[in-house]
Amino acid sequence: MKIIYLIVPLVVLAGVVVCSVAFGVTDIPIGTVWESIIHYNASNEHLIIRTTRIPRALIAAAVGACLAIAGAVMQVLTRNPIASPSTLGVNAGAAFFIMLCGLSLGISGQQAFTWVALIGAALSGGIVFLLGSIGRDGMTPVKITLAGASMSAFFASLTQGLMLTNGKMFDQILAWLVGSVAGREMSQLEAVWPYMAAGMAIALLLSRHLNVLAMGDDMAQGLGQSPGRTKAFGAASVILLAGGSVAVAGPIAFVGIIIPHIVRYLVGTDYRWILPCSAVFGAILLVAADLGSRYIAMPKEVPVGVMTAIMGVPFFVYIARKGRRTS
Amino acid sequence: MSKYKSIRSAGTGYSVLIEKRTIWISAVLLVLTMGTMIISTGMGSLYISPMNVVKVLLGVGDPAHQVVVMKLRLPRIVIAALVGASLAVAGAILQGVIRNPLASPDVAGITEGASLGAVLFIFLLGGTVPVQWMPIASITGALAVTGLLYVLSWKRGVDPLRLVLIGIGLSAAIKSLSYMFIISGPMQLAERSLTFMTGSIYGVSWDKDVITLLPWLAILFPLTWLQARILNIQALGDDTASSAGAQVQRQRFILILLSVALAGAAVAIGGAITFIGLMAPHMARKLAGASFGSVLPVSALLGALILLISDLVARTVFIPKDVPAGVLTAAIGAPFFMYLLYRNRNR
Numbered sequence: 001m002k003i004i005y006l007i008v009p010l011v012v013l014a015g016v017v018v019c020s021v022a023f024g025v026t027d028i029p030i031g032t033v034w035e036s037i038i039h040y041n042a043s044n045e046h047l048i049i050r051t052t053r054i055p056r057a058l059i060a061a062a063v064g065a066c067l068a069i070a071g072a073v074m075q076v077l078t079r080n081p082i083a084s085p086s087t088l089g090v091n092a093g094a095a096f097f098i099m100l101c102g103l104s105l106g107i108s109g110q111q112a113f114t115w116v117a118l119i120g121a122a123l124s125g126g127i128v129f130l131l132g133s134i135g136r137d138g139m140t141p142v143k144i145t146l147a148g149a150s151m152s153a154f155f156a157s158l159t160q161g162l163m164l165t166n167g168k169m170f171d172q173i174l175a176w177l178v179g180s181v182a183g184r185e186m187s188q189l190e191a192v193w194p195y196m197a198a199g200m201a202i203a204l205l206l207s208r209h210l211n212v213l214a215m216g217d218d219m220a221q222g223l224g225q226s227p228g229r230t231k232a233f234g235a236a237s238v239i240l241l242a243g244g245s246v247a248v249a250g251p252i253a254f255v256g257i258i259i260p261h262i263v264r265y266l267v268g269t270d271y272r273w274i275l276p277c278s279a280v281f282g283a284i285l286l287v288a289a290d291l292g293s294r295y296i297a298m299p300k301e302v303p304v305g306v307m308t309a310i311m312g313v314p315f316f317v318y319i320a321r322k323g324r325r326t327s
Numbered sequence: 328m329s330k331y332k333s334i335r336s337a338g339t340g341y342s343v344l345i346e347k348r349t350i351w352i353s354a355v356l357l358v359l360t361m362g363t364m365i366i367s368t369g370m371g372s373l374y375i376s377p378m379n380v381v382k383v384l385l386g387v388g389d390p391a392h393q394v395v396v397m398k399l400r401l402p403r404i405v406i407a408a409l410v411g412a413s414l415a416v417a418g419a420i421l422q423g424v425i426r427n428p429l430a431s432p433d434v435a436g437i438t439e440g441a442s443l444g445a446v447l448f449i450f451l452l453g454g455t456v457p458v459q460w461m462p463i464a465s466i467t468g469a470l471a472v473t474g475l476l477y478v479l480s481w482k483r484g485v486d487p488l489r490l491v492l493i494g495i496g497l498s499a500a501i502k503s504l505s506y507m508f509i510i511s512g513p514m515q516l517a518e519r520s521l522t523f524m525t526g527s528i529y530g531v532s533w534d535k536d537v538i539t540l541l542p543w544l545a546i547l548f549p550l551t552w553l554q555a556r557i558l559n560i561q562a563l564g565d566d567t568a569s570s571a572g573a574q575v576q577r578q579r580f581i582l583i584l585l586s587v588a589l590a591g592a593a594v595a596i597g598g599a600i601t602f603i604g605l606m607a608p609h610m611a612r613k614l615a616g617a618s619f620g621s622v623l624p625v626s627a628l629l630g631a632l633i634l635l636i637s638d639l640v641a642r643t644v645f646i647p648k649d650v651p652a653g654v655l656t657a658a659i660g661a662p663f664f665m666y667l668l669y670r671n672r673n674r
Contacts, residue, residue: 082492127665131669143668153602154657157657161654174509174521178503297511305503306504313500317493
């Protein structure tokens, strides 16, 4: 029966992607969309579809899927229900490294950005993980959340300082800093998708081990698993997924919190189901949020990161209020 | 002879307990702060020796120096001291109330709320209302966010940890809202708002900024100090505090209100300068012990000192760029925070 939660969302996803391609500042009839794919003539509408709408929809879907999986994996690794690439500082670290690379060192190009994003994600996530897990009582949710929040604040200040001292193109950089999928090209997705795919593959292969790890380190060890190795692979997948996403779309907030909670409510606690479902739901969320963001301030666009950040607050509140006594 | 000196006012129920050591520490810190202010005033593209600065302050200096010191540099220095002190006290209160040494106004979303208020002010009312009203906007922002935070984390009383967690979530959302207004507004306002969100005390003046901030602090600092006794009780934990006869939730509300007002007023002038509210109270506790009667004044002095030095470095080391002071406080603050997490690892 759980398969329904995978198939129905896939159909929905296809629907949202088509809507995302068809609707916007200029609405394009679905027929024309179809025509542009099979009989491409370089007309204005076909050009819009091929060069801006389709890349945008695909990037939104890929980034949403990656962030949702990364969030789900992080929530097991840290045993913290509000873990996600944005709350634990992984996104902020990646974003800062990209800015540093682009503004101060003058390096650009999607490949280079992806690599520095991976380094930034690994560094920042590693520090947060380390800080959150030192001490006699091991990793507590509060410790790691505070560590994540302060790392995010740290990198955010440095990023803003970098922007202000190298001040140009504020609006574009800012839109990127909140997280946006507007104005992307297909080549950017082509540059990052191998990293994203690798991250997803590692996570999916790891799902059985994550099920065991979710019962706690001691239990996992007792069942013959090596928790350290599971965590190392899990961390690698998170870095690939989050780093790849930030490199193409900027640090989009909270997708990694919202989705795994919805999915767990629907399919239970088996990570073999949670991870693929999270991917599809995450893709739907981001494509839909991106579609919605075109209509809020027509003809201007609101960066999709603002939408997800606002949607995330109710989840944050719900989790914090429900939470077991956590300290 | 007792180690403590207590100040009591008969009948009104207020008393403050101060360690005698604190008086010495405060005196030393005060001298240090004054010294830094004088040296910092002299530094810049035109160097003026400390002696000459003092002469100008006494009214017998070189008229050429007079303008630079009184008009250009001193307002910035004074603002640095005031903003640093109020952020530090706001942080000290919050750490006492939340009973978590890792809490501070910036982690809990109060600073972000204040800067959203200011950004909205710049974009929605920019040009039509005089800038002097900005503190009202930012304090309103801070209050609104704190109110929301309070309501959202209320569940048979406010659990400090829940407050922090929800604060982190809220502050991320509010920050991206501020970004949204900056992006959708006119370009020429973007740099100003962004500078504000990073925290900088560039280009402040007597008649606009100092005069605006001073009345707030003149009221809030003494008021906070009078609450030191209550803070001491709050720090014991909810159960002990209520069995000691404290009205825990009501007092917590008043204390948080004080903290918000202090942080809001500071942000209105200095922008969202981070990590001072975290660092200063810690150093103060290390120096002066845990009693809030001494923590509050000592952290105020330390906060002033930290921002003074940060601003001095930010504007002199990277010449010709004037780096916002907030970048520097974050750069010192984050490693400090890591050290704290490491220190508190077994708590």
